[in-house]
Amino acid sequence: MTTKSSKIVMARRFDGMPQVSDFALQEETLAPLEDGDVLCETVWLSVDPYMRSYSRNMKEGDVMMGQTLSKVVESRHPNYVVGDLVLYYSGWRDQYVVKNPDDPRPWPLQKVNYIPEGHPSTLSLGVLGMPGATAYFGLNEICKPVKSGETVVVNAAAGAVGAVVGQLAKSQGCRVVGFAGTDEKVEYLRELGFDEAVNYKTMGSLEDVLCSLCPNGIDIYFDNVGGSFSDTVMSHMNQFGRVSVCGCISQYNNTGQSIGPRLQGLLISKQIRMEGFLVHRWKDQWMECMEALGALVREGKMKYRETTVDGFERAPEALIGMLQGENIGKMIVKCQSGGSGGDGDGDGEQCKQ
The missing domain is CATH 3.40.50.720 (NAD(P)-binding Rossmann-like Domain)
Structure with a gap:
């Protein structure tokens, strides 16, 4: 059985500030899972300044880079089950297959199981990410x-x-x-x-x-x-x-x-x-850092705010808005239901103390 997925690509190289017309939404077909594969559905998409800098190395037609907070919807890997929340540098895709979840290049598929109780999973893309x-x-x-x-x-x-x-x-x-x-x-x-x-x-x-x-x-x-x-x-x-x-x-x-x-x-x-x-120089110390920051969040000593844009297809708007300084705190895009974070009601902000 094949799965249809959407992706957002660079349709035209950016000349100065990116424009919405520089991006294109395309459909792709994902191959059936093989042993060891994991199928993920993007719930939240991260938007970060580095994307504009790194885009200079992209070619027209390349999928926009970026990290996602996703849920596992099908798994043929023993360490991942349906419903797991995971982080992955999948790029701007609403669904994707991870062929080798343990491959550290550039980053392995990572379970999100370290967020303090009472705080949104989207912190894995921000304060705890x-x-x-x-x-x-x-x-x-x-x-x-x-x-x-x-x-x-x-x-x-x-x-x-x-x-x-x-x-x-x-x-x-x-x-x-x-x-x-x-x-x-x-x-x-x-x-x-x-x-x-x-x-x-x-x-x-x-x-x-x-x-x-x-x-x-x-x-x-x-x-x-x-x-x-x-x-x-x-x-x-x-x-x-x-x-x-x-x-x-x-x-x-x-x-x-x-x-x-x-x-x-x-x-x-x-x-x-x-x-x-x-x-990523400190990849080997990553969870040590998450534990230290997580303790501050848990104790109420690390406050945060998230600015959300609703809809996978609006990721280009979110990137442009972030580059123009429209966000306070972390800018994220809500792609699917099923994750906690943001305000859940479209464009908005959430402040947590």
Whole structure:
């Protein structure tokens, strides 16, 4: 018996900000399962900034990349049964077959059985998933807060990664300054416990803001944005400052090469450690991270918010909206019934404390 499935492909290479017309919804036929195979139905689809960056390596006709939270609907593998919730990098497909669930390349099929009671399974795509791990390892392994009172600056601070970074830094006694793009997001950062929260679109001079809010300089900078914002922040770094380069979303849609200040002299004179990273570097420590973050969620010390878009076919809208800063917290797409998370009623947000 064959199964019909839908997929969303890049119909036209992106020129600057993606457009809905750059995507196409197509049907495909899945082959019958063989021994060891698992058939999954996507319940929730993750939308993340890296998709725009990595799309530069895609060809027209390729399925859009991405992670899904899915349920097993048929299994010929002894470790998976119908109804299991699983994570997989299936790309934008509403159903898919996993041929070798244990293959670690790029990531094995992973059961979602570690979410604290009373919290939605969608946290496996956010705080208790790749974004949470990005925050955890980027802060603790690269920036390494060493003493209480260190000043931490986070941009895109109301996003899925930045919000976790700020709360983790606060839990370690740091003073945290967050930047976001709307007054609503600024209020959210204050709810999360950020010491200072700034709307970068209405603040005026970033130089003046940093002089005011970080008069003793910056010890740690968690950078999700890059561009001219980061050029300014770098000039305020303290001796032995640490910079974690997580993303450069301000540049993902550039059509030409952008050139900023040369940083080598600054890095030398202030002995700054600046390091870019991909979170899968710490694959072997993944569940250790989930346990640490899960404990904070369980204890009410890690708050989160999810922005949901209803309908698999609307994934392109969700990606474009996320790139334009329309989300607070994690952006996810509800594809099928059967999973808990979001608000379950179409576009909206859920805040959990």
